[in-house]
Amino acid sequence: MIETQVCVIGAGPGGCTTAIALAQKGIPCVLVDKSVFPRHKACGEVITSNCIRELAELDRDILTDLENALFKYNIKGNLFVAPNNYQFGVAYKSPANERLGLPHCYTATRHDFDNFLLNAVKTRYPSVKVIEGCHLADFEVTDDFAILRDKKGEYTIKSKLVIFANGAGNKLTKKANGAKVRKSHEAIGLRAYFKNVLPHPQEKMAEFYFFEKKYMPFGLYITPLQNGVVNVNTWVRKDFVDKKSLNIRTLMMDFLKTNPNIKERFENAEMIGKTQGSSLELGSRWWKMSGNRFLQVGDAAGLIDATNANGIGHAMISGRIAADFAQKSIEANDFSAKVLQSYDKEMQKRMKNALKLSRMIAPFSRMPYYSNFSAWLMNYWIKRSANSQLIIKLMYSKNTTKDLINPSFYYKLFFTKSAKKTNPHD
Ligand SMILES: Cc1cc2nc3c(=O)[nH]c(=O)nc-3n(C[C@H](O)[C@H](O)[C@H](O)COP(=O)(O)OP(=O)(O)OC[C@H]3O[C@@H](n4cnc5c(N)ncnc54)[C@H](O)[C@@H]3O)c2cc1C
Missing domain, CATH: 3.50.50.60 (FAD/NAD(P)-binding domain)
Known part of the structure; x- marks a missing residue:
């Protein structure tokens, strides 16, 4: 006692x-x-x-x-890859950490x-x-x-x-x-470690690959860790898992084997240990x-x-x-x-601000054409966002909604130079 x-x-x-x-x-x-x-x-x-x-x-x-x-491990930033294989990179540079003289990100x-x-x-x-x-x-x-x-x-x-x-x-x-359990506000996540993965040409970047439209809005993360080990992880909302009868492990392994950007880098990869799963309680509701x-x-x-x-x-x-x-x-x-x-x-x-986007998109994500729309949006957005400070600003914004309703956001989104399509053989 x-x-x-x-x-x-x-x-x-x-x-x-x-x-x-x-x-x-x-x-x-x-x-x-x-x-x-x-x-x-x-x-x-x-x-x-x-x-x-x-x-x-x-x-x-x-x-x-x-x-x-x-x-x-010190990483420099995040690479976002759309289903149409356009990509752009964002350096981790939090203005608040910069002001306080603090590091920005580790893995x-x-x-x-x-x-x-x-x-x-x-x-x-x-x-x-x-x-x-x-x-x-x-x-x-x-x-x-x-x-x-x-x-x-x-x-x-x-x-x-x-x-x-x-x-x-x-x-x-x-x-x-x-x-009460509400599956649309909960997710199932999976993580696997690999060795012998060829590094991405842009070193020290976490990579986020959006899935093709039938699995949108989800994707797969690759995080470089110390000693050449790579963390591959993904998460999918529980209602999507049920509705589409998804096996997340199969989804992850198939993606690594078939995605043109990564399949060659994972050709000789060896999984270390077993995959590990976890639930996620999403901040899409209070x-x-x-x-x-x-x-x-x-x-x-x-x-x-x-x-x-x-x-x-x-x-x-x-x-x-x-x-x-x-x-x-x-x-x-x-x-x-x-x-x-x-x-x-x-x-x-x-x-409120940190979870605003989560809460904002949650009602739309239950609409029938949401995954098609989000795939289209990612394809378009990432294609148009080369060298754009837009995403960095959104990532670290103190008021995401204010940024999203500002017309200059859309001006920059539509008129910045196009990004590059990824070349898996680069
Ligand atoms: C696939 C995936 C990817 C993610 N990626 C990231 C990321 O890159 N960056 C990020 O910031 N977050 C990420 N997250 C979220 C992050 O993992 C969690 O938000 C974080 O772990 C929350 O910390 P916590 O202390 O609340 O809970 P946890 O870290 O889960 O700790 C809870 C602890 O409670 C213990 N416990 C549970 N039940 C009991 C019990 N009944 N009695 C005694 N002990 C108990 C457990 O053993 C555990 O040690 C990810 C999650 C998943 C699933």
Whole structure:
């Protein structure tokens, strides 16, 4: 039996950030994970500019350690390839990171990155009690405590407040908040590692290939990692998987074998280990993020950008905000749903812009001709967007909607020089 002020479930980026932020406020907490670290997690493994900013804000020494870590890889930008094989590249240059003198982007396996974060918790914040290999399976709220029990019957944790940072597709979270499964706001992702892949002529670029129209709006990501290893990953919305009876592994392997841009580079490729799958809770709707004696962060709160699957940075941002609300509740000794619901409001305010595009396109994506239209749009847009600053501006924009309704956006889109068709033999 363990008694604590706050129990954080899940030691991924969301949970570790929450635990660190709580420790910095002098709030004792228990951080529990069902896995023993290091553990794998299916992901594209792009550590984006907002993750780097969050780390800098949280603990600059941890960021310095990351900058010196041998497991991370510096990448320069992103290559987008349309179904018609036109392509353009965008350098990762976040204006905010530039202003703060911070790096822009890394790649790192989640095996290494998450273990690095958890080690930082263990070594720098001894007030956090870390328990690994403990699968919490039961959540009950009494008048004075939230009570958690693990699957094996070894642990009972009594805490004033529970912070769910236990990732996507979790029964425990859904039981707590009563959220209904809505397949159009959830996705299934798959990741595989390969070696002996010929490098892309433009080095150190992540590559995003939009699928042909019958599978649009989805695509396949190739991320270069340290030591010549390549991460190939894809995700498809659950309602599309059902409707089109998709087997995502087959889709991924067929694409690698047949796409004219990449098939030759993957001819002698060898898969390392097994493919790994994961659910994604998309930020295309607002999920309930709080309730009686609990808050939710990261994937457990449905904060993944549905347009690019980025979620690590959002998990870290929500972790810091959750720690602020935990502190307020502890000071007021009030952990009721009524008090904690202001966390939902604050999160919606803080994440509104980051998830705006996800929420904007969600209703259209249920329309019958959406995949044809999005394939046409990508073909057209990428073809017209050579050397354009347009995409960079959109990628890092503080107000995407304002940019999208600005006529000058369309002027630039229609009148910039055409991009190049990719030449697989280049
Ligand atoms: C295919 C794919 C590609 C992606 N690409 C990117 C990308 O390139 N960049 C990016 O930023 N994001 C990407 N994401 C999203 C990113 O992986 C998540 O947003 C991120 O992992 C969220 O962090 P988290 O801490 O909320 O959850 P997680 O990282 O999922 O951590 C949750 C932790 O909780 C533990 N846990 C779960 N249930 C229990 C339980 N009952 N008891 C105890 N412990 C429990 C798990 O073991 C796990 O360690 C991708 C996702 C997928 C699937």
